[in-house]
Amino acid sequence: MIDPRILSGFRDYLPEAMMPREQLIETARRVYRSYGFAPIDTPALEYREILLGKGSEETDRQLYLFEDHGGRQVGMRFDLTVPLARFVAQHIHSLGQPFKRYHVGVVWRGERAQRGRYREFMQCDFDTIGTTSVAADIETALVINDLFEAIGFDRFQIHLNNRQLLNGLLEKLDMADQAVVVLRALDKLAKIGRDRVAEEMTATSGASVEQVRRVLEFAEVSGENDDALSKLEPIVAGSEVGQVGLARLTEILAGLKAAGVPQRRVKLDVSIARGLDYYTGAIFETFLDEMPEIGSVCSGGRYDDLANLFTKQQLPGVGASLGLDRLLAAMEALGKIEPVRTPADVLIPYFDAQRLNEYLALAAQLRAAGLGVEVYPDPKKLGQQLKYASERGFRAAVIAGEDEFSGQRVQVKDLAKRTTSDISVAAGVDELVAALQAVVR
Amino acid sequence: MIDPRILSGFRDYLPEAMMPREQLIETARRVYRSYGFAPIDTPALEYREILLGKGSEETDRQLYLFEDHGGRQVGMRFDLTVPLARFVAQHIHSLGQPFKRYHVGVVWRGERAQRGRYREFMQCDFDTIGTTSVAADIETALVINDLFEAIGFDRFQIHLNNRQLLNGLLEKLDMADQAVVVLRALDKLAKIGRDRVAEEMTATSGASVEQVRRVLEFAEVSGENDDALSKLEPIVAGSEVGQVGLARLTEILAGLKAAGVPQRRVKLDVSIARGLDYYTGAIFETFLDEMPEIGSVCSGGRYDDLANLFTKQQLPGVGASLGLDRLLAAMEALGKIEPVRTPADVLIPYFDAQRLNEYLALAAQLRAAGLGVEVYPDPKKLGQQLKYASERGFRAAVIAGEDEFSGQRVQVKDLAKRTTSDISVAAGVDELVAALQAVVR
Known part of the structure; x- marks a missing residue:
């Protein structure tokens, strides 16, 4: 006998966990599609050379690498971005541009097992490749807005930044080559405070007191969006890239307003950094008002060149990723x-052992009317079947025994309210369908 | 520069291949759910000992096995049945019985690469665990019927058999211990003919001429369902297991009729064997009338004991698997x-460079009305944008330039019919929505 167990860091999804997960993925797909994003898929396994060195040193260490049957060095994908880059480089001529894709897929990272960290998880990304237009930046935020609305959230906030602002300031301060270490330090601002960030910046970038002061002055710009925009103007004045960045941010804010996104849902926030050197333009993070402490639940941004490791063709793009598990x-x-x-709302108990076919026929009629209907498979005691129905979360039970069949009536039990009503099926199932729809809604 | 390529035997799914695949999976999910089957998921990786020896020698050889970061011997799942057995054995106490699940997931087999055979493919299974009732057998065929109808097929046939028929006959012929070799020979009947099957059976089972004759007489029973049932009666007469099998088949046929499955879609077919020793009762295969040569596109059956390698608890069940790729x-x-x-029906060309926000606002209104709408991201020449729209498969384009905006009118282009109509948006988008819906339907 083999012990039935799963690997540490992996999960089984039982129905109660899988159903909301599937629903969330379906909602994301529906919203992505409504903007013209098309699905793609790529293999779980890629050549090792495709995967290695494309993420961070950390992701390299976490790669599941092995030799396959043909002696090839292969690995399991650790994200959907590297496969996207490889995919687009390989297929761009038949895909055409702009290319808008979404990709829902599982990825694997051999992380140290710890609470809330898994070695297998699902990503849910969307990207627009092949355009530098601000229209695609605006649309990325629009998708995020529609997505969270469709999931059922009203109170959330999309934080916006643009990497070009900091690049512009650093250019003015003659620190353009220090962007990565400056970002690394700024990224800790909320956590360790301005004094320790200043210390770190001085130590790693060799910045002067005045340089540090001006970087922090920028990073601490806050206030209403219009107010923040005005404060940023003098900071980037004189830097072309900085001014372009500010103009793009202004256009994004205007586009979101024009498309009807409530103003409270959009916040200019120069403190968000995301991916030290991956993003080159707009940056997005999304926070739930009711639970900001879990961090961003949908993040992304604009990049200049998606696939420069695989092709000489420059492929700019913008996109974001839904943090499904979070x-x-x-x-x-x-x-x-x-x-x-249970995904079905209605249970038909198998009450009268002689009438299986009548239960099956009734269930078929109710399904044809759009209801989800399970017929209990064994003629056990009614109480036992109703207990099963309540435990699984069925909303209604349709009960019919000999008396009911001969009278062409059935009983509808509302399992939540614990009420029963008597419905005629003499003239067909229309009345029964209506009664069940009233219960399951 | 790294060559962007994928491993042999693996596939990228471009949108034109991925969209019908996603649609098919969604249809399967919807039908499974309408019967109360709930989704589950299990890890891609399992302990080697869970996977090894649970399929055939062939699947063992094809397993992707390796050592993970923690020195564990692991493998990638090669089907969804072994993970189901492990899953059910592990969780049956919290799952309860009957347990009805579907599982849509990718599996991996390191097969020799050849046309139409892949090393990564998707399975789409549904099973009812924990009941021996014929109700669950009937329901399995009902799901198959509804599934193919929902996919858009009218002309298909579900072939039914029951392993107990052959078992009963072999019992009568004192050949009960020869079931596996007899099945292996019978499985080739269509391919190599009765004489060579008879030869093989004699050689492998040591059967007498009379025994072979009676096995072949059984295997060649054909005709209309009622006719075939009558022919089978004397063949299994005197064997309890054979008679039980025949009674179950009769009940399944009656149940399918009662539930409204057209008679032409159900065929009793004692020649189907499926899985030499896995199935123990009902067996199902599904053939497309228009393309029988591709073989069964949805197959399954009943088994006595799903998880006997992982638990002492006997777990009977029945289910089937949709052959997605086939x-x-x-x-x-x-x-x-x-x-x-493209999954969106409507393209809004970005025609007037100054009016991006108006295009975005219009798109938002159309999406709110349920339409899929893409805004082209760059203000390129209209002809180029319309060419893009036609090539991608958009159905309609909504064209608005300065004249249209000032007159509060837009043009709707039906891209298939190449017709254009002029629609007023002065009083809102209702008229435009109606015009677009007429085109996209």
Whole structure:
């Protein structure tokens, strides 16, 4: 006998966890599609050379690498961005540009196992490749807005930044080559405070007191969006890249307003950095008002050149990634997930052992009317079947025994309210369908 | 520069291949759910000992096995049945019985690469665990019927058999211990003919001429379902297990009829064997009338004990698996797949460079009305944008330049019919939505 167990850092999804996950993925797909993003998929396994060195040193260490049957060095994908770069470089001529894709897929990282960190998880990305237009930046934020609305959130905030602002300032301060270490220090601002960030910046970039002061003055710009824009103007004045960045941010804010995104949902926030050197333009993070402490649940940004390791063709793009697991954890904590273990709303107990075919026929009629209907497979005691129905989360039960069949009537039990009503099926199932729809809604 | 390539036997899915695949999976999910099957998921990686020896010698050889970061011997799942057995054995106490699950997931087999055989493919299974009731057998065939109808097929046939028939006959012939070799020979009946099957059976099972004759007489029973049932009666007469099998088949046929499955879609077929010793009761295969040569596109059956390698608890069940890739290939060959590369129906060309925000606002209004709308991201020449729209498979374009905006009118282009109509948006987008819906339908 073999012990049935799973590997540490991996998860089984039971129905009560899988159903909201599937629903969330379906919602994301629907929203992505409504903007013209098309699905793609890529293999779980890639050549080792495709994967290695494309993420950080940390992701390199976490790669699942091995030799396959043909002696090839292969690895399991650790994100969907490297496969996207490889995919686009390989297929761009048949894909055409602009190319808008979404990709929902599992990725693997051999992380040290710890609470809330998994070695297998799902990513849910969308990107627009082949355009530098601000239209695609605006659309990225619009998708995020529609996505969270469609999931059922009203109170969330999309934080916007543009890497060109800091680049412009650093250019003015003659620190353009220090961008990575400056960003690394700034990234800790919320956590360790301005004095320690200043210390680190001085130590790693060799910046003067005045340089540090001006970088921090920038990083601490806050206030309403219009107010923040005005404060940023003098900071980037004189730097072309900085001014371009500020103009793009202004256009994004105007575009989101024009497309009807509530102003409270959009916040200019120069403190967000995301990916030290990956993003080159707009940056997006998304926070839930009710649970900001879990961090960004949908993040992304603009990049100049997606696939420069695989092709000489420059492929600019912009996109974002939904933090599926983090969001599901938040939704559960916020009580936004119903603890249900069945996708069907209606159970038909197998009550009269002689009438299986009549139950099957009734179920077929109700399904044809759009209801989800399970027929209990064994003619056990009714109480036992109703207990099963309640435990699984069915909403209604349709009960029919000999008396009911001969009278052409059935009983509809509302399992939540614990009420029963008597419905005629003499003239067909229309009345029954209506009664069930009233219960399951 | 790294050559962007994928491993042999693996595939990239471009949008035109991925969209019908996603649609098919969604259809399967919807049908499975409508019967109360709930989704689960399991890890791609399992302990080697869980996977090894659970399939055939062939699948063992094809396993992707390696050592992970923690020195554990692991492998990638090669089907969804072994993970289901492990999963159910591990969680049955919290899952309860009956347990109805579906599982859509990728599996990996390091097969020798050849045309139409892949090392990574998707499975799409549904099973009912924890009941021996014929209700679950009938339901399995009902799901198959609804599934193919929902996919858009009318002409298909579900072939039914029951392993107990042959078991009963072999029992009568004192050949009960020869079931595996007899099945292996019978499985080749269509391919190599009765004489060579008889030879093989004699050689491998040591059967007498009379025994071989009676086995072949059984295997060649054909005709209309009622006719075939009558022919089978004397063949299994005197064997309890054979008679039980025949009674179950009769009940399944009656149940399918009661639930409204057209009679032409159900065929009793004692020649189907499937899985030499895995299935123990009902067996299902599904053939497309228009393309029988591709073989069964949805197959399954009943088994006595799903997880006997992982638990002492006996877990009978029944289920089937949709042959996703085979079905997609058939649908493509039958012209049932539209060659479309966008999930959105409507393109709004970015025509007047100054009016991006108006295009974004219009798109938002159309999306709110349920339309899929892409805004072209760059203000290129209109002809170029319309060419893009046609090539991707958009159905309609909404064109508005300065004249249109000032007159509060837009042009709707039907890209297939190459017609244009002029629509007023002075009083809102209702008229435009109606015009677009008429085109995209």
